[in-house]
Amino acid sequence: MLSITKTIIKTRQASIALQAATDKQIKKTLNDLAAALLQHSVAILRANAKDVAKQDAANPRTDRLLLTPARIKAISDSIKKVSRLPMPGGKSLDRRVLKNGLKLQRITTPLGVVAAIYESRPNVTYDIAALCLRSGNACLLKGSSEADNSNKAAIKIIKQVLTDNGLPADAVNLLPSARETVNHLFTATKYIDVIIPRGSNGLIEYVRKNSLVPVIETGAGVCHVYVHEAADLEMAANIVVNAKTSRPSVCNAMDTVIVDRSVAAEFLDILAPGLKEKGVIAYADKTAYAVLKNKLTVYKATAKHYATEFLSLHCAVKTVSGIEEALKHIQTYSTRHSEAIVTSDKKLAQQFLRTVDAAAVYHNASTRFTDGEEFGLGAEVGISTQKLHARGPFALEKLVTEKWIVEGRGQVR
Amino acid sequence: MLSITKTIIKTRQASIALQAATDKQIKKTLNDLAAALLQHSVAILRANAKDVAKQDAANPRTDRLLLTPARIKAISDSIKKVSRLPMPGGKSLDRRVLKNGLKLQRITTPLGVVAAIYESRPNVTYDIAALCLRSGNACLLKGSSEADNSNKAAIKIIKQVLTDNGLPADAVNLLPSARETVNHLFTATKYIDVIIPRGSNGLIEYVRKNSLVPVIETGAGVCHVYVHEAADLEMAANIVVNAKTSRPSVCNAMDTVIVDRSVAAEFLDILAPGLKEKGVIAYADKTAYAVLKNKLTVYKATAKHYATEFLSLHCAVKTVSGIEEALKHIQTYSTRHSEAIVTSDKKLAQQFLRTVDAAAVYHNASTRFTDGEEFGLGAEVGISTQKLHARGPFALEKLVTEKWIVEGRGQVR
Numbered sequence: 169m170l171s172i173t174k175t176i177i178k179t180r181q182a183s184i185a186l187q188a189a190t191d192k193q194i195k196k197t198l199n200d201l202a203a204a205l206l207q208h209s210v211a212i213l214r215a216n217a218k219d220v221a222k223q224d225a226a227n228p229r230t231d232r233l234l235l236t237p238a239r240i241k242a243i244s245d246s247i248k249k250v251s252r253l254p255m256p257g258g259k260s261l262d263r264r265v266l267k268n269g270l271k272l273q274r275i276t277t278p279l280g281v282v283a284a285i286y287e288s289r290p291n292v293t294y295d296i297a298a299l300c301l302r303s304g305n306a307c308l309l310k311g312s313s314e315a316d317n318s319n320k321a322a323i324k325i326i327k328q329v330l331t332d333n334g335l336p337a338d339a340v341n342l343l344p345s346a347r348e349t350v351n352h353l354f355t356a357t358k359y360i361d362v363i364i365p366r367g368s369n370g371l372i373e374y375v376r377k378n379s380l381v382p383v384i385e386t387g388a389g390v391c392h393v394y395v396h397e398a399a400d401l402e403m404a405a406n407i408v409v410n411a412k413t414s415r416p417s418v419c420n421a422m423d424t425v426i427v428d429r430s431v432a433a434e435f436l437d438i439l440a441p442g443l444k445e446k447g448v449i450a451y452a453d454k455t456a457y458a459v460l461k462n463k464l465t466v467y468k469a470t471a472k473h474y475a476t477e478f479l480s481l482h483c484a485v486k487t488v489s490g491i492e493e494a495l496k497h498i499q500t501y502s503t504r505h506s507e508a509i510v511t512s513d514k515k516l517a518q519q520f521l522r523t524v525d526a527a528a529v530y531h532n533a534s535t536r537f538t539d540g541e542e543f544g545l546g547a548e549v550g551i552s553t554q555k556l557h558a559r560g561p562f563a564l565e566k567l568v569t570e571k572w573i574v575e576g577r578g579q580v581r
Numbered sequence: 582m583l584s585i586t587k588t589i590i591k592t593r594q595a596s597i598a599l600q601a602a603t604d605k606q607i608k609k610t611l612n613d614l615a616a617a618l619l620q621h622s623v624a625i626l627r628a629n630a631k632d633v634a635k636q637d638a639a640n641p642r643t644d645r646l647l648l649t650p651a652r653i654k655a656i657s658d659s660i661k662k663v664s665r666l667p668m669p670g671g672k673s674l675d676r677r678v679l680k681n682g683l684k685l686q687r688i689t690t691p692l693g694v695v696a697a698i699y700e701s702r703p704n705v706t707y708d709i710a711a712l713c714l715r716s717g718n719a720c721l722l723k724g725s726s727e728a729d730n731s732n733k734a735a736i737k738i739i740k741q742v743l744t745d746n747g748l749p750a751d752a753v754n755l756l757p758s759a760r761e762t763v764n765h766l767f768t769a770t771k772y773i774d775v776i777i778p779r780g781s782n783g784l785i786e787y788v789r790k791n792s793l794v795p796v797i798e799t800g801a802g803v804c805h806v807y808v809h810e811a812a813d814l815e816m817a818a819n820i821v822v823n824a825k826t827s828r829p830s831v832c833n834a835m836d837t838v839i840v841d842r843s844v845a846a847e848f849l850d851i852l853a854p855g856l857k858e859k860g861v862i863a864y865a866d867k868t869a870y871a872v873l874k875n876k877l878t879v880y881k882a883t884a885k886h887y888a889t890e891f892l893s894l895h896c897a898v899k900t901v902s903g904i905e906e907a908l909k910h911i912q913t914y915s916t917r918h919s920e921a922i923v924t925s926d927k928k929l930a931q932q933f934l935r936t937v938d939a940a941a942v943y944h945n946a947s948t949r950f951t952d953g954e955e956f957g958l959g960a961e962v963g964i965s966t967q968k969l970h971a972r973g974p975f976a977l978e979k980l981v982t983e984k985w986i987v988e989g990r991g992q993v994r
Binding site for chain 2: 184187264266270272279280361362376377380382383384400403406407410411414499517521522523525526527528529530531532533534536537538542543544554555556557559560569570571572573574575576577578579580581
């Protein structure tokens with residue numbers, strides 16, 4: 169696997185050359201890439217068809233792998249959007265003159281080399297490449313073997329556009345999809361600045377466990393909506409149904425609804441039809457089970473259910489004596505992604521927003537809004553569930569590091 | 582080692598209670614701690630004497646372990662200084678109203694629990710505790726067994742002051758100094774938000790390799806001063822002598838001086854007496870060796886020397902054909918800590934400052950300035966040599982994470 173090490177080093181060298189690229193050059197490159205996607209859509213679809221043919225059509229994963237003319241158009245549009253975002257590097261964060269006359273500046277600069285490890289969606293290849301180029305970073309892409317043909321078609325187009333625009337072709341490299349590839353990334357601390365795993369918990373755990381290169385984790389969300397006794401119960405039911413069912417397979421979907429026991433019967437009566445209509449299956453504690461049993465498919469909940477990110481139309485239901493118990497439940501099971509309270513008690517809402525330790529905390533709104541585009545940050549690499557560097561939507565603005573520039577006239581200490 | 586896990590969990594709980602502390606309360610706690618150090622200095626010195634008695638007095642490490650009345654005064658003053666720094670949490674970074682009416686705020690909040698793993702200096706216990714309290718974080722401290730008695734005396738005083746001020750005593754906990762303690766920290770991803778290793782490269786490597794909790798690396802600096810042919814050679818010699826000799830044991834000290842071959846003989850002639858006077862021993866390439874051999878203790882340099890952080894009065898000397906070769910040498914051997922150029926060519930200086938990938942880059946100044954206090958940021962946890970979250974002096978302002986607060990009126994997606 170000497171060739172992988174070589175590719176990693178070439179990508180590092182390209183990242184240095186990339187620093188000399190002008191803003192205009194990068195904008196044009198991204199626009200050209202957006203156009204090239206449409207122009208080469210037949211070749212892209214043909215490569216993708218080879219990948220899809222190997223899969224079981226009935227498996228929902230196959231749909232994630234599939235490209236269509238409409239999906240290619242959407243990727244192309246998204247690249248155009250990224251091209252219009254401002255370069256996050258070169259921003260002055262701080263500027264001061266010290267007593268000894270030293271002139272200090274703290275500026276943002278590209279990270280250097282970003283490595284992404286992801287699963288079958290072929291759009292990720294284009295998305296990460298576009299975000300990295302826009303922020304002046306070179307990138308190493310490691311997709312899954314299922315998308316091999318699609319990714320190879322993508323990288324061919326990307327490299328051609330880079331070359332046509334006078335940028336180093338090695339600024340974006342696709343690595344072999346074989347699993348052992350990742351081990352070469354994990355030890356390349358001299359050449360790679362950050363590794364971003366996108367996908368299942370298993371993948372993220374594996375990367376966290378084995379990488380010596382700093383990792384930004386994106387993903388897993390065990391998210392709660394807490395319905396307080398002073399909530400507008402219609403609003404609460406509407407929020408819970410939306411948070412659970414509008415897109416159950418994503419990380420900001422609700423997993424557990426928590427409700428004050430004093431309003432549990434009334435609230436669950438209002439909630440049940442909405443969940444039933446969408447085909448939701450619930451795991452409820454004793455109190456909630458008694459209310460729900462004739463209104464919904466419902467099973468008894470165990471601790472395991474409360475710790476589960478369902479990514480499906482399943483959810484857990486928990487009744488509590490009040491906010492203290494609700495906060496304790498969230499503290500125990502939350503993965504610190506997105507947490508919501510529904511209440512008309514403003515003081516209590518503030519307590520919740522202040523106390524809950526999560527990337528995004530909501531009052532009277534659905535957890536489904538945790539997203540770079542929704543928050544107005546533009547396309548995102550993922551939702552970070554850790555606390556360092558980037559928390560919540562991990563967008564362009566965080567694909568940079570800082571650097572202190574110190575200018576003197578011979579000062580010594 | 583069940584007790585360690587219990588201590589970790591109690592520290593997490595204390596971190597939640599700590600959020601309720603007022604700014605005034607924390608300020609007073611730190612001032613009381615500063616006073617308590619002076620008040621209990623006899624007990625502190627007595628405990629420290631037990632630690633020192635076990636060591637070889639001739640070993641320079643013993644001096645690092647030693648406390649004196651003057652050193653206790655300095656620690657006390659430093660705590661007072663930290664008490665006056667502003668709380669970095671609760672700052673609004675962003676505030677916007679989305680089209681759908683959602684009110685968005687991004688604020689800074691304490692990280693939660695910070696774990697520090699460090700070596701023999703007993704002041705670190707007080708420093709980290711003070712910085713963590715000031716930023717609203719609880720902390721877990723793991724010192725070395727050499728400083729066991731000193732650290733136990735410290736934690737006793739700290740806990741008493743916390744309790745007297747109505748803060749949870751578990752907000753600062755000292756862990757057993759046995760090496761296996763750290764393994765309990767590495768897997769506590771649910772309870773610890775960041776681990777900061779302070780000390781030798783070996784320690785930092787070990788933590789990076791084994792921790793599942795995110796790590797901020799501080800430390801290792803292979804730092805260069807590049808003397809360009811258009812430099813004021815007297816200024817350059819003054820900077821090199823200062824960068825190498827003013828405190829050779831620290832990470833921002835210079836390791837290699839690089840000089841353009843066109844001025845190498847002239848420059849090294851000026852430089853040699855200054856280095857010789859301080860007892861510097863050099864490892865030089867062929868060209869530099871020929872100039873230095875009768876003026877200084879000098880040996881032939883190998884690649885190993887260029888990759889060494891000396892932390893002593895040794896240094897390497899390299900001659901180059903010009904800036905391109907200098908940049909290439911730095912790119913190969915730098916640990917991205919602090920890098921300097923000395924030149925009167927402003928355009929070339931800008932190229933160096935822009936191109937060199939390091940936490941701090943200097944023009945016409947000594948690398949020794951890379952320090953939180955010097956940069957006006959206040960006391961620091963260490964100098965971060967990685968690119969995520971904190972880069973360069975890792976001070977109070979970076980002991981926070983972010984949180985999105987979203988307030989709605991029932992919005993769903």
